[in-house]
Amino acid sequence: MLRYVGRRVAGLALVLLIVLTLVFFMLRAAPGGPVDAYLGMNPTPEKRAEVEHRFGLDQPVWVQYVKFLGNLVSGDLGNSLFSDRPVSAIIGERLPVTLELSLAAFAFWVVVGLAAGALAARRRDSFTDGVVRVVSVVALSIPSFWLALVLVVVFGLYIKGVLPSSGWVPFARDPWDNLRGVVLPAFALGLGSGAIIARTLRASMIETAQADYVSFARAMGMSERRVLRAVTLRNAIIPTVTVIGLMLGVFVSGTVLVENVFNIPGIGQTIVGAFRQHDYPLAIACTLITASVFLVANLVVDLLYFVLNPRIRAGFLNGTAR
Amino acid sequence: MAAAPETTVPETTVPDSTGPDTTGPEAAGAGAPAPGGSPLLSVRDLAVAFRTRDGEVPAVREVSFDLARGEILGLVGESGSGKSTMLTALMRMLPRNAAITSGRVSFDGVELTALRENGMRRLRGDRIGLIPQRPMTSLSPATPVGRQLRWHLDGLDEDGRLRELLAGVGLGAVLDRLDGYPFEFSGGQLQRLLIAVAALGKRPDLLLADEPTTTLDATVQAQVLRLLLELRDRMGLAMVFVTHDLGVISQVSDRIGVMYAGRLVEIAPAGALFDAPRHPYTRALLEAIPGRRRRGEPLKAIPGTVAGANRLPGCPFAPRCAAVVDRCHEENPEVREVGESLVRCHRAEEDR
Numbered sequence: 001m002l003r004y005v006g007r008r009v010a011g012l013a014l015v016l017l018i019v020l021t022l023v024f025f026m027l028r029a030a031p032g033g034p035v036d037a038y039l040g041m042n043p044t045p046e047k048r049a050e051v052e053h054r055f056g057l058d059q060p061v062w063v064q065y066v067k068f069l070g071n072l073v074s075g076d077l078g079n080s081l082f083s084d085r086p087v088s089a090i091i092g093e094r095l096p097v098t099l100e101l102s103l104a105a106f107a108f109w110v111v112v113g114l115a116a117g118a119l120a121a122r123r124r125d126s127f128t129d130g131v132v133r134v135v136s137v138v139a140l141s142i143p144s145f146w147l148a149l150v151l152v153v154v155f156g157l158y159i160k161g162v163l164p165s166s167g168w169v170p171f172a173r174d175p176w177d178n179l180r181g182v183v184l185p186a187f188a189l190g191l192g193s194g195a196i197i198a199r200t201l202r203a204s205m206i207e208t209a210q211a212d213y214v215s216f217a218r219a220m221g222m223s224e225r226r227v228l229r230a231v232t233l234r235n236a237i238i239p240t241v242t243v244i245g246l247m248l249g250v251f252v253s254g255t256v257l258v259e260n261v262f263n264i265p266g267i268g269q270t271i272v273g274a275f276r277q278h279d280y281p282l283a284i285a286c287t288l289i290t291a292s293v294f295l296v297a298n299l300v301v302d303l304l305y306f307v308l309n310p311r312i313r314a315g316f317l318n319g320t321a322r
Numbered sequence: 323m324a325a326a327p328e329t330t331v332p333e334t335t336v337p338d339s340t341g342p343d344t345t346g347p348e349a350a351g352a353g354a355p356a357p358g359g360s361p362l363l364s365v366r367d368l369a370v371a372f373r374t375r376d377g378e379v380p381a382v383r384e385v386s387f388d389l390a391r392g393e394i395l396g397l398v399g400e401s402g403s404g405k406s407t408m409l410t411a412l413m414r415m416l417p418r419n420a421a422i423t424s425g426r427v428s429f430d431g432v433e434l435t436a437l438r439e440n441g442m443r444r445l446r447g448d449r450i451g452l453i454p455q456r457p458m459t460s461l462s463p464a465t466p467v468g469r470q471l472r473w474h475l476d477g478l479d480e481d482g483r484l485r486e487l488l489a490g491v492g493l494g495a496v497l498d499r500l501d502g503y504p505f506e507f508s509g510g511q512l513q514r515l516l517i518a519v520a521a522l523g524k525r526p527d528l529l530l531a532d533e534p535t536t537t538l539d540a541t542v543q544a545q546v547l548r549l550l551l552e553l554r555d556r557m558g559l560a561m562v563f564v565t566h567d568l569g570v571i572s573q574v575s576d577r578i579g580v581m582y583a584g585r586l587v588e589i590a591p592a593g594a595l596f597d598a599p600r601h602p603y604t605r606a607l608l609e610a611i612p613g614r615r616r617r618g619e620p621l622k623a624i625p626g627t628v629a630g631a632n633r634l635p636g637c638p639f640a641p642r643c644a645a646v647v648d649r650c651h652e653e654n655p656e657v658r659e660v661g662e663s664l665v666r667c668h669r670a671e672e673d674r
Binding site for chain 1: 448456494
């Protein structure tokens, strides 16, 4: 088990390195550059050369790359080209915002999705089931940025003062305002994922309900409620966990859109700015963070599988699975 | 080259037709209606239909039989003849698109078709047990086997109770493996575990066994059959034993019912059924058993399939019947008593 985790973490580091390398070269291959973004229109050649030197861009690309790798290994992500602050400090400010938003959306929509899915499956073909099915299809087909825009318009123009539709209040300054501010973006961020969770759980519960082991449990006189909890849900949750894991990946890209619409100073907003300005160190750091979150989430899901699925667990214990 | 059936076919699949002495002690005396007193289970004109896009399809029609305490009734028939559906109907666990459309099922004086779901649930397991067809998939794959035994049986943790239960089905060796999951057990072990729960642990009055041996290999099959017979003798439970294997059924049943296209076409004491089959379908089934015919003779098969027979007017077997007459296509035969058999055939009384 420990060996497995170790191997997975090593693989994860390799993937990160590949991703960062790709981003490193793609940034430099892209038209334009930080110098143009920094100096604006028509700078003098002398000024250009000076700034290029300051950014270290006058060196050959492979030298830049080796330097970058060296700094990365020693944990130094460099300074932002524009604000000249350490990139790690910027990430340290912005990451908690994105994490709070994502976790709020995650917690809310996992609970809602699971509840709706279980309810729909249990009352299959009822009115409740119909509502869950229709609402989830609609929710799935709404792009999160569009929903975010609609929410901004509705709560910014028509229903004023109920929930803030833009900006961010840090939790430390005013917890209540902070939480109120999370509501709308979290709602927009996770709606589609919540719908997928509900639909997946519903489908796998309905499938599980037809399994032989459910019939046998009922034939032994087990109550419907206990069958549902101990047998149906326990087995139907396994495929649903995969979907929940994928949802974390969706959140990574979702925050980019939602943070920009709601003007929230998180990683999603930072990453857009960094790439637009060709702020190489900041862009790479943001990529590192989002990729790490995504990869770690995947690892956690795989480990959860290990907990939930005895077959996989046994495979590891007797060495048949790799 | 035709192989000698005596050597290649496992013993359990060769029915012995020499006489009632091989079919259990009660077989000889058992008449067509259940012998002695009021029956434990009494089914009258039971009908089950499936709702499909093309309308209602009958799966079980006009099935009537009685079952006494301690008696084993075997039900044979081809796939799709309605035997499993009937068991599910007796448990009131039909799939969502199926329902009992008419008939009565009286169990120990209680009318099951009129019972509310809650009352039915109290009977399930405790008074009417079920041994499922596929042991490999009948326990939840995500929960240790021991915990699942505890779901269904109280007081297992008392001294020696669990040991006794497992020993009762010859599974004493798995006692220390009960924290394992179902996939870590063999099909035969799982089937015996299920029998331990459904029969030994729950001690029901009536046990419904839905092809409990079809997924097992021949030696395990024999062990399981012996176990079931032993439990009947020890606990006096009545059993409805469904299978499509005539060899198996001849070994365990006191009486045998033959189903075709949802109808019970013949029911007779086991010995009588094998010695003097009255229905042409029963006869054809017996003819089709390998090993009953002389070496070198080709095996007989019944021409055609059972498909669609539920919808025909008249006798459902008419299209495949060797003894068919015009009347068979128009009029569904009533039940007649011929010898020890109850038969649905217009020509049952004719001596052929």
